[in-house]
Amino acid sequence: MKVHSHTEPFPFLFIEDLYTEEELRLIWCELDYYQSNKYILDANTNPSVTDDGKPRTRKQGNFVDNVFQLREYSNILNLSRKVLEPGLICRSDHLFQWKYFQPDVDHSLLSYYDDGGYYLPHHDNTVVSVISWLWKEPKCFEGGDFVFEDYKMTVKCKNNSAVAFPGTTRHGVTPIEMEDQHKDLGLGRYSLSHFLNFR
Numbered sequence: 001m002k003v004h005s006h007t008e009p010f011p012f013l014f015i016e017d018l019y020t021e022e023e024l025r026l027i028w029c030e031l032d033y034y035q036s037n038k039y040i041l042d043a044n045t046n047p048s049v050t051d052d053g054k055p056r057t058r059k060q061g062n063f064v065d066n067v068f069q070l071r072e073y074s075n076i077l078n079l080s081r082k083v084l085e086p087g088l089i090c091r092s093d094h095l096f097q098w099k100y101f102q103p104d105v106d107h108s109l110l111s112y113y114d115d116g117g118y119y120l121p122h123h124d125n126t127v128v129s130v131i132s133w134l135w136k137e138p139k140c141f142e143g144g145d146f147v148f149e150d151y152k153m154t155v156k157c158k159n160n161s162a163v164a165f166p167g168t169t170r171h172g173v174t175p176i177e178m179e180d181q182h183k184d185l186g187l188g189r190y191s192l193s194h195f196l197n198f199r
């Protein structure tokens with residue numbers, strides 16, 4: 001894991017090589033299962049809309065916290081706890097702004113973007129959001145970069161990396177483009193968002 005800290009234009013961390021090879025293998029077992037079950041990825045029934053009622057995003061997803069009755073049954077829920085380990089983002093050794101940051105509630109949203117997927121600029125109602133990215137190699141899509149709209153700043157997505165930022169900083173995902181033979185096969189862009197908050 002390699003952590004890059006930034007204080008300007010706002011405090012954020014970019015984390016490369018978030019998961020080990022073995023962790024990735026276990027996470028992919030679960031992602032492939034989600035892709036095989038038409039209900040799970042469509043379980044997020046609360047789509048974000050703009051003020052004039054238009055969809056703000058096109059993607060599939062679910063709150064993984066709701067999929068399993070026991071968290072221990074989910075590789076994704078187990079392994080992704082590493083983003084909450086003290087010293088990384090919470091009680092951060094990397095960013096003085098988060099040195100005393102100790103959230104007491106978190107939720108994990110899995111999103112899957114296939115061809116035509118996007119997320120317009122929006123903010124999260126969180127203190128800090130952590131978003132990690134995963135896809136199958138060789139990469140079968142273009143786009144899907146992460147943009148902090150108000151700062152005209154693009155974070156080029158990298159497989160198995162993550163960004164942690166103040167959730168009220170507006171962010172979005174640029175449109176995904178895929179060739180016909182790659183569509184609807186789970187070869188698009190997964191993201192796992194962790195919403196860190198105080199009760």
Ligand SMILES: [Fe+2]
Nearest residue numbers: 122123124171
């Ligand atoms: Fe968001």
